[in-house]
Amino acid sequence: MKQIKEKHSVLMRWTHWVNFPLLTIMIWSGLLIYWANDVYSITLFGHTYVKFFPRWFYKALDIPAHLAKGMAYHFLFMWFFALNGLIYVIYTVVSGSWRELLPQRKSFIEAWQVLLYDLHIRKMQPPQNKYNAAQRIAYTAIIVMGFGSVLTGLAIYKPVQFATLTWLCGGYHLARIIHFILTIGYVFFFLIHITQVILAGWKNFWSVISGFEVIRSNKPMKIVPTASPENDEKPKED
Amino acid sequence: MMKNQKKTKQPLTIDQKIKRRNFLSLGVFALGSAAAYKGWRWLSTSAEELTGVTGGAQVPLRRALNKTELFFRNFFSRNHLVKTYPKAMAAKNVRQNSDIGLESDIVLADWKMEVKRANGELMYITMDQIKTLPKTEIVYDFKCVEGWDQIQYWGGLKMLDFIEHFGLAEETKTQYMGLMTPDKEYQVGLDMDSAIHPQTILAYEMNGQPIPLNHGAPLRLIIPVKYGIKNLKRIGYMTFSNTRPPDYWAREGYDYYSGL
Numbered sequence: 001m002k003q004i005k006e007k008h009s010v011l012m013r014w015t016h017w018v019n020f021p022l023l024t025i026m027i028w029s030g031l032l033i034y035w036a037n038d039v040y041s042i043t044l045f046g047h048t049y050v051k052f053f054p055r056w057f058y059k060a061l062d063i064p065a066h067l068a069k070g071m072a073y074h075f076l077f078m079w080f081f082a083l084n085g086l087i088y089v090i091y092t093v094v095s096g097s098w099r100e101l102l103p104q105r106k107s108f109i110e111a112w113q114v115l116l117y118d119l120h121i122r123k124m125q126p127p128q129n130k131y132n133a134a135q136r137i138a139y140t141a142i143i144v145m146g147f148g149s150v151l152t153g154l155a156i157y158k159p160v161q162f163a164t165l166t167w168l169c170g171g172y173h174l175a176r177i178i179h180f181i182l183t184i185g186y187v188f189f190f191l192i193h194i195t196q197v198i199l200a201g202w203k204n205f206w207s208v209i210s211g212f213e214v215i216r217s218n219k220p221m222k223i224v225p226t227a228s229p230e231n232d233e234k235p236k237e238d
Numbered sequence: 239m240m241k242n243q244k245k246t247k248q249p250l251t252i253d254q255k256i257k258r259r260n261f262l263s264l265g266v267f268a269l270g271s272a273a274a275y276k277g278w279r280w281l282s283t284s285a286e287e288l289t290g291v292t293g294g295a296q297v298p299l300r301r302a303l304n305k306t307e308l309f310f311r312n313f314f315s316r317n318h319l320v321k322t323y324p325k326a327m328a329a330k331n332v333r334q335n336s337d338i339g340l341e342s343d344i345v346l347a348d349w350k351m352e353v354k355r356a357n358g359e360l361m362y363i364t365m366d367q368i369k370t371l372p373k374t375e376i377v378y379d380f381k382c383v384e385g386w387d388q389i390q391y392w393g394g395l396k397m398l399d400f401i402e403h404f405g406l407a408e409e410t411k412t413q414y415m416g417l418m419t420p421d422k423e424y425q426v427g428l429d430m431d432s433a434i435h436p437q438t439i440l441a442y443e444m445n446g447q448p449i450p451l452n453h454g455a456p457l458r459l460i461i462p463v464k465y466g467i468k469n470l471k472r473i474g475y476m477t478f479s480n481t482r483p484p485d486y487w488a489r490e491g492y493d494y495y496s497g498l
Contacts, residue, residue, distance in 0.1 A: 002252050004259075017267070021274055037385030067384065068491030072299035075306050075493070159381070160320050160463050160498040161313045172379065172387060210263035214256055 003215040007130070007207045009095065015088035016208060022081045025073060026149075027183055028061075032070025035063045040180060052180075078153065085146045100130045102140055107133035118199075142189055145182050152179040291427070291482045294491030307495040314497065316435050320462035323377045328391035332444060334452050335382065338486065339424025340472055349420075349456050353476045356409050363404065365442065365456050368395050371403055374439055376462065381498060383465040383487075392460045393443035397433060400440055409478040410434055416483025417459055420474030427483035428461065428468060432497060437462045440473070465496045 008016075035058060042050040058064050092098045103111075110133030116122035118134075126132060131139065155166040155175035169175035197205050207213045250258065284296045292300060346365075353361040374396040381387040401410055415433040418425045432438070439460040442449055449455045454471025461468055467487040477483060488494040 002256065004252065004255060017270065021278070033385065037382075039386075068294065068487075069299075071383075071493065072295050072303055072491065076299060076302040079306075158310060158313065158498060161310070161315070161318050163318065163321065172381070176385070206260075209267050210260055212259065 001217050003217060005213045005215045006211065007213050008211050009097070010211065011091045012088070012097070013208055013211060015084050015091070018084050019081070022077055022084060023186060025077045026081050027186065029070045029073035029077065030183055031061065031063050032066040033074060034180065036067040040177070082150050085143070085150070089143060101136055103133070103136045107136050111137050138189070145185055149179060149182045152176075152182070289489055291484055291488065292494055293489035303493045307493065310497070311429070311495070314431055316431060320378045320437050323379070323389050325377050325391055327389050328377050328445060329388045330445065332390055332453060333386070333388050335466065337452070339419030339421060339470070340452065340454070341423070342421040344420065344451075344472070346456050351457065351473055351476060353404070353406070354478070355406070356412070356478060361404065368400070368440065368442065368457065371395050371399055373443075374399070376437055376439060376460065378437070378462045380462075380469075381465055383467050383492065383496065391445050392439060392441040393446065394439045394441035394457070394460065396436070397438040397440060398436060401434060412478040413480045414478070414483055416475075416477040416479060417470045417473050418475040419470065419472050422474070424470060424486045425484040426459070426468045426470045427485040427488070427494065428464070429495065432461060432463050435461070435463050463498055465498065467492065468496055
């Protein structure tokens with residue numbers, strides 16, 4: 001017997017899918033800006049392990065020498081990115097769906113079990129409600145990251161008018177570094193997210209578009225007659 | 239008649255419901271994706287603005303820059319001061335990014351700044367006149383639109399003192415101040431609030447020494463509430479207007495305001 005199980009609200013689905021192209025544009029235009037002063041690298045004891053970014057990377061994405069264009073796009077789409085995030089957060093708070101999303105005290109231990117299970121080290125599946133513990137942590141973290149990007153972005157954008165904010169972000173340099181690291185964080189989030197979505201299968205993916213999942217129960221169908229006259233007449237018709 | 243009525247009121251079966259909702263979701267998702275793609279195509283292939291005071295940006299993006307400027311100007315206050323640092327922290331090798339406007343010959347002794355007053359009258363101001371006025375120094379973090387910054391030490395005449403001494407109070411009631419190099423190759427336009435910010439300086443010293451030629455001798459603008467692109471070197475002309483004066487980098491696709 002099939003059953004419709006409501007899973008994702010319309011608002012969650014809209015903000016999710018709207019965010020995807022917005023964040024992509026923000027990262028791309030951010031790269032156009034970062035290129036003009038691409039000073040970051042991972043260097044330990046004088047050896048550079050990763051340079052952000054190598055020349056082939058810039059070339060492949062046609063990044064060089066588009067600073068003005070990058071700023072123009074970044075400062076337009078920042079509005080939509082922030083607004084979309086804000087709508088999602090307000091909705092989550094007001095609707096009460098934050099209860100399914102915020103990590104609980106036990107989530108941090110459970111998330112470890114989720115990781116072991118996903119890596120096929122542990123056999124028993126940890127509790128999976130709408131979201132499991134690892135998902136709660138990830139989907140809350142990504143919102144905190146979003147706020148971080150907006151705030152550090154403002155701190156770099158208007159370091160004089162919003163000097164207090166820049167100070168709270170640890171100064172102009174640290175704010176820019178955090179802004180950059182968060183961006184790298186989104187890319188990692190995306191990679192893990194995509195992997196998990198593929199592993200979870202089509203039904204799970206489709207539910208973020210349709211909003212529901214179809215549950216098949218093995219129990220025989222129970223016919224519940226309703227009191228409405230139309231239904232009462234139904235058997236006669238058949 | 240009875241039959242018909244029954245048919246329309248027949249509740250959907252579970253399979254019909256699933257089908258209907260899947261179909262609707264797919265439709266909306268496909269339409270939304272198509273709209274997003276169309277919107278992106280429209281924006282990314284939109285025409286570049288005609289070069290006037292601004293240039294080099296696509297029309298919708300320039301509009302967005304200007305609207306965003308209006309929003310963020312609400313947060314501007316002349317009481318918001320740029321953080322200052324001890325002189326010892328100032329860079330010895332002051333970074334220089336461009337020569338635009340400095341490529342023509344100059345005889346420093348003959349230098350004069352032409353100021354066009356509101357009534358059209360021209361004033362010519364010499365370095366001697368400027369240097370007899372009290373000197374103001376600032377050590378602050380100079381920020382380039384490219385993303386780098388450097389703590390620099392500048393000295394000169396505070397713009398507010400300049401305005402007061404030369405009786406330009408009436409002129410500051412206009413909306414914009416325009417500056418140009420003597421060869422008119424480089425120009426900046428400044429909203430008046432930023433121009434008369436208490437930390438804006440007509441600088442003639444760098445690290446306690448006369449400014450070298452490549453940094454804008456004899457007199458340059460230091461405006462800490464703006465990106466470096468607005469800090470014009472070697473001032474030749476000063477104008478006041480209620481419309482945006484020409485601005486070199488705003489014609490190259492950058493934000494006209496470029497305020498920090």
